[in-house]
Amino acid sequence: MLLLGYDVGSSSVKATLVDGEKGSVLYSSAWPGQEMPIDAPFPGWAEQDPAMWWNNLVRVTRNILEKTQVSPENIKAIGISYQMHGLVLIDRDRKVLRPSIIWCDSRAVDIGEKAFQNIGPEKSLDHLLNSPGNFTAAKLAWVKENEPEIFEKVWKFLLPGDYIAMKMTGEATTTITGLSEGIFWDFKDNDVSSLITDYFGFDLNLFPVIVPVFGEQGKLSKEAALELGLSAGTLIAYRAGDQPNNAFSLNVLNPGEVAATAGTSGVVYGVSDLGKYDPLSRVNTFVHVNHQPPDNRYGVLLCINGTGILNAWMRQQFTGDLSYPEMNEEAASVPAGADGLIILPFGNGAERILNNRNPGALISGLQFNIHRRAHMLRAVQEGIAFAFRYGLEIMRETGIVPGVIRAGHANMFLSPLFAEAVANSTHTPIELYDTDGSQGAALAAGLGSGFYHNPTECFHSLKKIRTIDPETMLEPAYEEAYGKWREYLEKVVVP
Secondary structure, three states, rough: OOEEEEOOOOOOEEEEEEEEOOOOOEEEEEOOOOOOEEEEOOOOEEOOHHHHHHHHHHHHHHHHHHOOOOOOOHEEEEEEOOOOEEEEOOOOOOOEEEEOOOOOOOOOOHHHHHHHHHHHHHHHHHHOOOOOOOOHEEEEEEEEEEEEEEEEHOOOEEEEHHHHHHHOOOOOOOOOHHHHHHHOEEEOOOOEOHHHHHHOOOOOOHHHEEEOOOOOEEEOOHHHHHHHOOOOOOOOEEEEEHHHHHHOOOOOOOOOOOEEEEEEOOEEEEOOOOOOOOOOOOEEEEEEOOOEEOOOEEEEEEEEEHHHHHHHHHHHHHOOOOOHHHHHHHHOEEEEEEEEOOOOOOOOOHHHHHEEEEOOOEEEEOOOOOOOOOHHHHHHHHHHHHHHHHHHHHHHHHHOOOEEEEEEOHHHHHHHHHHHHHHHHHHOOEEOOOOOOHHHHHHHHHHOOOOOOHHHHOOOOOOOOOOOOOOOOOOOHHHHHHHHHHHHHHHHHHO
């Protein structure tokens, strides 16, 4: 049995074809080769055309079929992972009404904060475990307030993964995990939040039909099958946001387990059964993929918007033809702490861990007679690692205290320096695994279709590549550097 998984990000669309019996990857492909564009018509805005996601998904699917020459009839289930917190609006003809307002867009911050105060912080946190913040509900309210002519045409609002599922099946559906990530879910009432719908004046008819995270979410339509080159009737058996899915990919399903990723944004995602929240909503609590009351599973998410995008920006602007491995090697040529050079990586929209402030990326301590490009490259990677440490300190207040952090051997975790900086600054071992979001989505489709009976069967072939332990000789240098980094952060950003 063959399983196909997609990871629809803001940078690219990746797909992986898995042999279900062996649990092995037959082929992986990503499209396009360069990062997909993000449009910013105004400062703080971030938009993408959902048609671009679909077109790239078609390209990557056909590439996999061409390279493997498998029979489409042998692909029995499809899983979807997607960039979280985005907003896609469609009319009754399933046509998109405006570009998607994606995860790193900051325009709705004030709307979410006003809702938080008017609903009441205690009531909001008690029922939603979050502030409406800058999430999907606040973005939908922004459209209602600022683009009423578009809002009047809205039939359904969708998350990015819901849009992809709709393109595959023709049906507008969503999941409880998806609604929770958009701050539409009432954890106390176990239902769509009347606090949100009443406050913003959202008609319940705007909500898609709720389907399970694992299980039948529809079947591939004839039209979609023709575009993709797949077989009509193929089961869509799983859907989750990229961070819950990343955790699933790493077999992070039980309380106390923690996953991380460092792509365009950086995330630490811990699983809890307590339903705790941060009173300031600097980290956020959502429904995890395996949440089945009374066995409650909540995902506590720390997000740093400016992560890999900062490293990519450095490469584009300052390194010429250097590859990422060459950048890593050059960065490692200077000592921990980068001889006093400090970089705050917050240049990709409002940061939740900074109470939705958007300070931009900042540099401190630059000395022309001391620092060279290698120092900049190291300070970038350390600044991102220190932002992880800062966020983990907040997460501890919700009961997440990691004994180990699991991550895929991908993106910035391909850098030995970055993995070392995270391990030593957080004083936590890092385990790197040979997996990614699209592979995890494929395995999850196997679970959702009933081919696998439990997660243990899914992960029998999951391979740990290596462990990076904190080093006694390095920890003091990183602790000193982090102290200076945090002191600068709190001087210029944190009140």
